[in-house]
Amino acid sequence: DTAVSQTPKYLVTQMGNDKSIKCEQNLGHDTMYWYKQDSKKFLKIMFSYNNKELIINETVPNRFSPKSPDKAHLNLHINSLELGDSAVYFCASSQEPGDGAGELFFGEGSRLTVL
């Protein structure tokens, strides 16, 4: 059983389109995240939800809208896609957002290519 699964794995689309990426975790964790990894492999936090509530919004353009219907799911919708949005988007989860190692469990990533 995959602990953190995200779909789709690959996404190729035109500039200006809207797309969504879905993520589910079966680890029973309270906290979920979206990270963006650019072509230089820089991993940057975008959002975090704790038990369906947004707790981190790391200055991301409002074209990006996360949604957490329940604590096991965190989706990412992107409007009006731009070339610079091309990246690998990783979903992750952890037991809690605060102290401790807060080990992140990552999904396999969704590679978005905007043409």
Next chain:
Amino acid sequence: GQSLEQPSEVTAVEGAIVQINCTYQTSGFYGLSWYQQHDGGAPTFLSYNALDGLEETGRFSSFLSRSDSYGYLLLQELQMKDSASYFCAVRGGGSTLGRLYFGRGTQLTVWP
């Protein structure tokens, strides 16, 4: 803000020992983690240091000196499968609690 510095590339031969250094500047600090990522794969957790000193997990060890804002990952008895990117990450405290900030990664290549 947060900034982490680590070398961009390291190469070594099988069986050797390699050390990947990480220096950080953060507005709050809770601990230093290390993650491994193979090409095309997901980052996976390796280790975490909240206190000064060395933590050993099998062939991998991680060290932290909070006074120097410095840590390293030590990989021993290198194997070909250790070829991957290694990221140090700082867990923020205070107003950045809950955020994990990553360095830009060190690409380790292990040669036979």
